[in-house]
């Protein structure tokens with residue numbers, strides 16, 4: 001099981017201290033913030049977990065090792081093109097939409113087809129799936145959504161099931177998550193945007 005420390009709106013020094021204490025993976029949502037912050041941070045694998053705009057693919061490929069938020073073929077095409085130009089192999093996860101409160105992510109029923117298309121693109125490696133759980137006080141709602149995401153992994157391929165954040169990582173692990181993305185429970189409250 002891997003822990004991605006979600007370091008958005010946390011100062012670089014705090015993130016570096018967590019890496020020095022043993023954190024091996026970090027996740028960022030906002031490209032502009034990552035551009036300013038990541039050059040000062042060393043020693044962790046970098047995951048882009050925010051919404052991907054295709055015109056920002058080049059900068060994302062330069063800054064990150066993994067993109068967890070690929071939810072459409074055009075995003076994969078742009079990343080592949082940028083990865084080829086950079087001479088870099090990029091790991092990607094298919095982001096699923098399993099929550100009515102979430103805007104982004106691909107319909108789980110379409111995920112196998114999307115993964116197939118991504119596998120045909122050079123310099124991309126499909127590592128698995130990512131999803132945000134629904135925001136709900138009803139535990140069974142969250143459990144059902146995570147189970148739905150877990151069921152899609154064999155159709156997508158890869159071994160990474162990136163499910164679970166500070167509020168729901170326990171439920172996610174029980175659903176088979178192999179990678180939890182933890183922000184506030186590691187770093188505390190975020191700075192105001």
Ligand SMILES: *Cc1c(COP(=O)(O)O)cnc(C)c1O
Nearest residue numbers: 006049165166167181182183184
């Ligand atoms: C912000 C964020 C997280 C971490 O959220 P916390 O509730 O602070 O743990 C995880 N995944 C994604 C995609 C996020 O945007």
